[in-house]
Amino acid sequence: MLCNPASGPVARLDTDKDGTVDLDEAKKAASALFDKMDTNKDGTLDLKELKGRVTDKEFKAADPDNDGTLSKGEYLGLVETRFKAADSDNDGTVSAAEFKTHAGRSLIQLLY
Numbered sequence: 240m241l242c243n244p245a246s247g248p249v250a251r252l253d254t255d256k257d258g259t260v261d262l263d264e265a266k267k268a269a270s271a272l273f274d275k276m277d278t279n280k281d282g283t284l285d286l287k288e289l290k291g292r293v294t295d296k297e298f299k300a301a302d303p304d305n306d307g308t309l310s311k312g313e314y315l316g317l318v319e320t321r322f323k324a325a326d327s328d329n330d331g332t333v334s335a336a337e338f339k340t341h342a343g344r345s346l347i348q349l350l351y
């Protein structure tokens with residue numbers, strides 16, 4: 240795989256161009272992906288629409304009302320959880336290096 244920073248997650252998600260991705264930027268991207276994945280446009284995602292981006296266990300944890308779907312708020316809550324896991328130095332942003340970790344790659348799955 241070519242390592243081209245210009246097409247990496249930071250270049251793709253860093254809308255304020257400060258070189259890192261903060262939670263707002265991650266949520267903006269996640270929100271757009273949510274709308275794209277919601278193929279039946281009912282405002283929620285079920286496991287089928289999520290296409291394996293979320294594990295069954297995570298899905299259950301993120302769906303406290305247990306109705307079998309994730310609202311956008313529930314989905315963004317999951318994004319926040321993965322964001323915090325990926326931000327290993329706890330500075331509130333995910334850097335290019337942090338995106339390369341296992342937690343970083345899990346976060347990307349929810350963003351685009």
Ligand SMILES: [Ca+2]
Pocket residue numbers: 253254255256257258259260261264
């Ligand atoms: Ca940024």
Ligand SMILES: [Ca+2]
Pocket residue numbers: 277278279280281282283284285288
């Ligand atoms: Ca749906």
Ligand SMILES: [Ca+2]
Pocket residue numbers: 325326327328329330331332333334337
């Ligand atoms: Ca960080």
